[in-house]
Amino acid sequence: MAKPKHSTYDIAVIGAGPAGLAAAKATAQRGLRTLVIEKNRIGVTGKTWLSFDEAIEAHGLSGVERGRFSSVVFSSYLGNVHRCTTKFLCPLDEKKALLALAEQARNAGATICDREAFFNYREENGGVTIVTEKSTYHARLAVDSMGSTSAILPSNGLSNTHLDMGCLSLFLTNASGYEEDTCLLYDSYFPGRDYFWIVPMGSRTVMAGIFFFSTLNHSNLDEKLAKLMSYIKARKLKGLVTERRMGNIPLGGQKHMAAFPFISFGDSANTALPSSGFSFSRCLHESRTLASFCAQFLDGKKAMRDYKTMMLAEKIPGIEVHLIISDMLSKFTDQMLNKGIGGMGVFGDEFIIDFLSGRDMSLQFCVKALKAILKTFTISEVRDLSLKQEYMKHLASIYNLLGAVPEAHLGKQIMQTLQYLQIHEKK
Numbered sequence: 001m002a003k004p005k006h007s008t009y010d011i012a013v014i015g016a017g018p019a020g021l022a023a024a025k026a027t028a029q030r031g032l033r034t035l036v037i038e039k040n041r042i043g044v045t046g047k048t049w050l051s052f053d054e055a056i057e058a059h060g061l062s063g064v065e066r067g068r069f070s071s072v073v074f075s076s077y078l079g080n081v082h083r084c085t086t087k088f089l090c091p092l093d094e095k096k097a098l099l100a101l102a103e104q105a106r107n108a109g110a111t112i113c114d115r116e117a118f119f120n121y122r123e124e125n126g127g128v129t130i131v132t133e134k135s136t137y138h139a140r141l142a143v144d145s146m147g148s149t150s151a152i153l154p155s156n157g158l159s160n161t162h163l164d165m166g167c168l169s170l171f172l173t174n175a176s177g178y179e180e181d182t183c184l185l186y187d188s189y190f191p192g193r194d195y196f197w198i199v200p201m202g203s204r205t206v207m208a209g210i211f212f213f214s215t216l217n218h219s220n221l222d223e224k225l226a227k228l229m230s231y232i233k234a235r236k237l238k239g240l241v242t243e244r245r246m247g248n249i250p251l252g253g254q255k256h257m258a259a260f261p262f263i264s265f266g267d268s269a270n271t272a273l274p275s276s277g278f279s280f281s282r283c284l285h286e287s288r289t290l291a292s293f294c295a296q297f298l299d300g301k302k303a304m305r306d307y308k309t310m311m312l313a314e315k316i317p318g319i320e321v322h323l324i325i326s327d328m329l330s331k332f333t334d335q336m337l338n339k340g341i342g343g344m345g346v347f348g349d350e351f352i353i354d355f356l357s358g359r360d361m362s363l364q365f366c367v368k369a370l371k372a373i374l375k376t377f378t379i380s381e382v383r384d385l386s387l388k389q390e391y392m393k394h395l396a397s398i399y400n401l402l403g404a405v406p407e408a409h410l411g412k413q414i415m416q417t418l419q420y421l422q423i424h425e426k427k
């Protein structure tokens with residue numbers, strides 16, 4: 001555990017998962033005096049198995065991969081299969097990745113105190129006093145990066161369970177029965193809305209998992225575990241189960257992102273993107289916006305409410321299409337998933353990677369994606385699955401929030417495009 005260098009900091013980051021470490025690195029790199037508090041040892045809290053090559057390289061983290069996939073396969077038990085052969089995804093050694101990020105944060109000047117749990121806070125002297133189980137620290141602003149079970153959320157009367165995606169996985173060692181360079185994602189193997197994956201993790205280790213669009217909790221754990229075991233058997237995977245990992249990925253729109261003295265980041269902020277499932281890269285990417293906000297806030301140039309606007313503005317207009325698809329996916333029937341996988345070949349790997357990674361947020365991409373959706377599904381399928389439901393409400397709240405941001409108009413253009421395509425298709 002590091003000895004704190006200062007009695008007072010510009011930024012106190014609570015929680016050192018991907019979000020906290022990426023935030024600390026970015027704020028320290030901007031010259032802000034940064035303190036990180038983590039209750040565990042750095043690197044032991046991992047649950048991130050896959051990430052995008054591009055994000056890893058861009059953030060100087062090469063070497064944290066466990067290997068390479070030559071192909072990523074999506075499949076449906078109803079018959080359709082799509083194989084992406086462009087290399088874009090890799091299995092992560094999350095411990096290595098978190099240790100490397102921590103090293104980068106320290107090199108930039110951040111102080112990291114691990115094995116020290118955050119306990120409480122009080123607003124004081126224009127900033128915040130952070131009370132841990134071992135000490136107290138003063139900072140001008142704090143970042144809540146304690147993840148989806150953050151201790152701060154309930155104190156604001158909130159929980160992060162809306163629209164969760166439950167995940168459960170088993171690590172098999174001495175494994176056999178899988179393709180070593182192929183990652184199987186979104187494998188709907190049985191009827192129902194449970195999806196499976198098989199991710200080779202190097203040196204005869206494979207991870208098999210199940211995910212589903214509801215929260216994993218005590219009442220469904222045994223049922224999901226039994227389903228995963230029957231999937232492993234049916235796919236003829238063999239190996240010794242050495243580890244079980246589970247949790248929930250928040251997919252819902254976050255109402256709370258900033259209430260002085262805390263701003264939320266990472267899973268505690270829960271910014272409604274389906275790429276939440278690939279949050280390692282998202283944390284890396286968004287940390288720069290967070291650091292920019294922190295610097296401007298401390299200079300008196302930004303107010304707390306600007307934080308959410310800055311984060312969302314970066315994703316407009318791309319967020320609309322992600323929201324539509326996220327909402328659709330959470331309501332997909334087996335038949336629709338099969339249809340969706342069948343349609344993937346038409347649009348090519350680049351399109352799939354752009355969507356999964358959220359790297360292209362341009363209006364052109366949105367229109368392309370909407371056309372792709374409408375080419376694959378009928379208007380009534382899209383309308384029934386998505387546009388009449390939560391998506392519309394969510395979109396409205398984003399527009400309200402971004403009323404003053406010119407890019408928000410692009411969102412309206414997307415809706416107009418959609419209406420145009422709708423009319424066009426009817427003719």
Ligand SMILES: Cc1cc2nc3c(=O)[nH]c(=O)nc-3n(C[C@H](O)[C@H](O)[C@H](O)COP(=O)(O)OP(=O)(O)OC[C@H]3O[C@@H](n4cnc5c(N)ncnc54)[C@H](O)[C@@H]3O)c2cc1C
Pocket residue numbers: 014015016017018019020037038039040045047048049050051116117118119145146147148150151167168245246247248249265266267268276277278279280281283
């Ligand atoms: C089962 C599962 C599988 C996933 N798979 C992938 C994947 O393959 N690829 C991907 O990119 N993303 C994946 N994700 C998503 C990704 O892991 C998360 O989005 C990411 O970890 C979010 O990072 P975070 O730092 O916000 O939260 P977390 O990783 O949850 O980190 C929170 C940190 O805060 C610390 N903390 C909590 N309370 C306190 C306290 N009181 N005091 C001090 N410290 C505290 C915790 O110990 C922890 O280190 C997966 C998520 C789950 C649940």
